[in-house]
Amino acid sequence: MSDGTATAEDLDVRLEKHRVELTGYCYRMLGSSFEAEDAVQDTLVRAWRSYDKFEGRSSMRSWLYRIATNVCLDMLSAGNKRARPMDLTESTPLTQAALNPRPDHTWLEPMPDARVLPVVEDPAEAAVAKESVRLAFMATLQQLPPKQRAVLILREVLAWKASEVAELLGTTVASVNSALQRARATLAESDGAAARAATSDPLDEEQQKLLERYVAAFEGYDMTALTALLHEDAVMTMPPFDLWLSGPEDITGFMTTLGAPCANSHLVPVAVNGLPGFAQYKPDPEKGGYTAWAVQVLETSEGRITGFHCFLDTQRWFPLFGLPLDLEGDADKTE
Secondary structure: OOHHHHHHHHHHHHHHOOHHHHHHHHHHHHOOHHHHHHHHHHHHHHHHHOHHHOOOOOOHHHHHHHHHHHHHHHHHHHOOOOEOHHHHOOOOOHHHOOOOEOOHHHEOOOOEHHHHOOOOOOHHHHHHHHHOOOHHHHHHHOOOOHHHHHHHHHHHHOOOOHHHHHHHHOOOHHHHHHHHHHHHHHHHHOOHHHHOOOOOOOOOHHHHHHHHHHHHHHHOOOHHHHHHHEEEEEEEEEOOEEEEEEOHHHHHHHHOOOOHHHOOOEEEEEEEOOEEEEEEEEEOOOOOOEEEEEEEEEEEEOOEEEEEEEEOOHHHHHHHOOOOOEEOOOOOOOO
16 A cells, blocks of 8 residues: 555544534534534545645644534525424414425434534533524524524524634634624524523433323324323424424324324334434334334423424435334234
8 A cells, every 4th residue: 555545544543533513513403313414425525635735734633624614604605594393483273283394405404412422521511512403592593693503503502712713713702792692682582592491301101101102002002191291382293294293282183083003003213403303113004113203302391392393204314313214013003
């Protein structure tokens, strides 16, 4: 092997070790799992091609974040803001429920924890990282202008100094501080900042029991048991549909009408957006066994479920989580 090849392999390794944290950064910036991964790939390709121009005046990490920021800002120049259903419409009474899909680029997308949360030893740092990818906080981030978004993430989530952020963005410390102040004001006005801390971290014993009760209620399709677990203001969303429901009565009412085919489903735990979640497989009456139906993301507070978010595009989400689209098993179980 030539020295050049060895150097290339070494550079690959050095770049690759930043992939997870860069994906987390791009995901917070873009609100899209797949766009984030595309942005990181673009970042690493640009870094590879221009490495001979990297003079080491900053760390490789800072250099990569500068490239990633520029990639994300370019991608955000079209002005699209990803959102949750409740950011776009009023809740729909069950009697008027209709499943109207919107294009993929409308929605804030789910993301496996392992793809965006680097392993860190500091529990406080890990908690901040988890909070910053939760759906409510992510939705608030998407409301910020792109450069404010970058400043907030770099300063508040990644704990960069104002001078470091100013250098990265090619601006002044005063400009960075001003952008941070405006971003904080937007967060304070939204419900996202409060909702960000809705789920205990890590899963404590009480919350673990809540999740066990949820699995039993959902798999058994026991609406009485499920109602007891839902907060009175709980919401249910189902992207790509813009419908969202509020309150246990409408949620369970939907599940026993339009959602009735989900009875006797099987749930597989997943770690998603810093929150507890499940891959839902519903019975497949044609082939037998179970077929992928949704990635569920749960928000909880004070022993109740406050958010029940079902991402239904299984052809995209299940492979992202490394999950099969079909499971063998007896799908004709009885309660």
